[in-house]
Structure formats: C-alpha cells, structure tokens
Amino acid sequence: MTSTQSRPYRIGQILGVAGGVCVVVIRRGDSGEDITCAGEKLVGQRPPPCSAPAPRSIDGFRPGDLVWDPATGLELRCIRGGSGPLLHGGRTMLLLPLDTPVHAPTR
Numbered sequence: 001m002t003s004t005q006s007r008p009y010r011i012g013q014i015l016g017v018a019g020g021v022c023v024v025v026i027r028r029g030d031s032g033e034d035i036t037c038a039g040e041k042l043v044g045q046r047p048p049p050c051s052a053p054a055p056r057s058i059d060g061f062r063p064g065d066l067v068w069d070p071a072t073g074l075e076l077r078c079i080r081g082g083s084g085p086l087l088h089g090g091r092t093m094l095l096l097p098l099d100t101p102v103h104a105p106t107r
Contacts, residue, residue, distance in 0.1 A: 008032045009074065015042035021061055021082030022048050029074030033089030037082060048080045060084045067093040 008028045009015070016022030017040040035042040060083035061067070067076045069088040076086070076093070086093040 009035075014045050014047055014079070015076075016045040016048070016080060017042055017082070020080075021078065021084070021086070022080035023067070023076040023078050023086075025074070026066070026077050027073055027075035029069060029072035029088075031072040031074070031089060033072075035074075035076075035093075036087045037084060061086065061095075066096040068096050069093050 008031060009025045011025055011028055013025045014022065015025070015035060017037055020040070021037045021042075022045060023035075023042065060081060061078045062081045063078055065078040065081075067078070067086050068074070069091060071091055072088065074088055074093075
C-alpha cells in the first residue's frame with residue numbers, strides 16, 4: 001500500500017470518512033502511512049457538529065475510544081463513532097481501555 005501522506009500526522013489533526021468514523025490525532029507516531037476504516041482511507045476533515053447524527057455500530061468505535069498502533073506509537077481518539085476496523089499501514093490498531101492515560105503531546 002502506498003501512502004500519499006508525506007509526513008507523520010499532526011497532533012490535533014482531525015481525520016475521518018464521510019458519514020462514518022472521525023478521529024483526532026493524540027500522538028503522531030513515527031509514520032505517515034495511510035489510516036483506513038472498513039477499507040476507506042481517513043482524510044482530513046472539519047470537526048463533526050455535536051448535533052450531527054452518528055451511525056450506530058455494535059462492533060465499531062464509539063466517541064471517546066482510544067486506539068493505538070504499537071508499531072509506530074500513533075494514538076487516535078474517536079470523536080465520531082462508526083464501524084471498523086481501523087488500520088494503520090495495514091496493521092490493525094488496538095482499542096485501549098477508556099481509563100488509559102493519554103500521553104503528553106509530542107511534536
């Protein structure tokens with residue numbers, strides 16, 4: 001898989017798929033490989049309005065979920081739920097417990 005992302009993601013960057021999952025970058029990690037959800041590439045987006053209806057998914061991601069790629073250190077916080085899985089460079093990202101402390105931002 002070739003990436004069009006030329007550098008690691010920015011802390012605070014919002015990524016998502018139209019009508020689906022939306023995440024914010026908490027820790028950027030060491031790689032700018034593509035992030036995909038259910039086969040669709042996440043792209044830069046504006047924050048979803050609080051009043052926007054979110055898709056319901058029993059087996060997907062919910063707002064507040066923290067996901068992590070152990071290979072690169074990339075951490076994302078879900079701000080709009082949707083079905084998964086989330087992949088970073090083809091690797092499945094891990095869902096962390098909600099009480100996992102968020103690391104201090106690194107630039």
